[in-house]
Amino acid sequence: MTWSEGIWEAYAIEYGRHSxxxxxxxxxxxxxxxxxxxxxxMPLSFFVWLxxxxxxxxxxxTGFASDEATARGREVLLPLETALSxxxxxxxxxxxxxxxxxxxDHAGRHDLxxxxxxxxxxxxxxxxxxxxxxxxxxxxxxxxxxxxxxVRRVHAGDVQFHDGxxxxxxxxxxxxxxxxxxxxxxxxxxxARGRLxxxxxxxxxxxxxxxxxxxxxxxxxxAMLEGFRTVKRLAPSPGHIIAxxxxxxxxxxxxxxxxxxxxxVRLDATPIG
Numbered sequence: 282m283t284w285s286e287g288i289w290e291a292y293a294i295e296y297g298r299h300s301x302x303x304x305x306x307x308x309x310x311x312x313x314x315x316x317x318x319x320x321x322x323m324p325l326s327f328f329v330w331l332x333x334x335x336x337x338x339x340x341x342x343t344g345f346a347s348d349e350a351t352a353r354g355r356e357v358l359l360p361l362e363t364a365l366s367x368x369x370x371x372x373x374x375x376x377x378x379x380x381x382x383x384x385x386d387h388a389g390r391h392d393l394x395x396x397x398x399x400x401x402x403x404x405x406x407x408x409x410x411x412x413x414x415x416x417x418x419x420x421x422x423x424x425x426x427x428x429x430x431x432v433r434r435v436h437a438g439d440v441q442f443h444d445g446x447x448x449x450x451x452x453x454x455x456x457x458x459x460x461x462x463x464x465x466x467x468x469x470x471x472x473a474r475g476r477l478x479x480x481x482x483x484x485x486x487x488x489x490x491x492x493x494x495x496x497x498x499x500x501x502x503x504a505m506l507e508g509f510r511t512v513k514r515l516a517p518s519p520g521h522i523i524a525x526x527x528x529x530x531x532x533x534x535x536x537x538x539x540x541x542x543x544x545x546v547r548l549d550a551t552p553i554g
Contacts, residue, residue, distance in 0.1 A: 287452030405464020
């Protein structure tokens with residue numbers, strides 16, 4: 282198989298987790314009736330996704346650095362370098378990085394991929410470098426050091442901007458949905474079992490989309506709700522939607538190296554059960 286055939290392998294890597302998170306922190310109020318206990322545990326996973334076809338590799342998001350995790354009270358479970366090594370992928374072999382948005386937990390380590398072309402929505406870069414960042418509620422999820430480093434890569438010619446839908450490679454597209462941030466984009470990838478939708482923070486948990494009950498961190502509530510519908514429209518079935526922060530992803534898809542290294546699952550394989 283070569284990337285020119287447009288059929289991709291797809292992996293989710295759980296690199297971090299927020300184990301102390303509760304139900305009430307993951308839905309806008311009032312809480313959905315299906316979650317009667319607002320203080321029940323509802324951990325939040327942090328993922329990076331990889332697409333591979335032959336010798337071409339695309340990373341979707343780049344995670345956070347350990348110092349930023351410590352500062353924000355998050356746990357690093359699996360260093361991205363270790364996950365790449367387990368999958369037999371060299372950092373300098375990653376030719377493209379799609380940043381779904383520029384929050385600290387999605388775009389914190391783009392320097393890991395020095396040879397990559399970085400793909401960002403125009404609206405996301407203007408959002409996180411513009412007047413909205415004068416509001417603490419909007420700026421808190423951004424890491425100024427990571428944003429500044431990305432600006433330097435813009436000047437170095439490493440960044441490709443998109444305004445809406447765009448093809449990154451045959452079988453891989455980005456789609457602007459906004460909602461969570463002004464420039465949030467999701468990714469579709471053609472695989473042997475059909476089109477996957479890497480929903481990132483358009484769908485934090487499966488329950489957010491199933492109930493159309495958003496995660497609380499919202500830039501535009503209407504766009505967030507429309508984003509749920511866009512994700513469902515693009516996916517051939519609910520089983521082709523990959524939630525952005527739901528530990529359920531690890532239970533729905535087969536592990537790559539469960540004995541050797543848990544936390545990496547194969548998304549293009551037949552789901553478990």
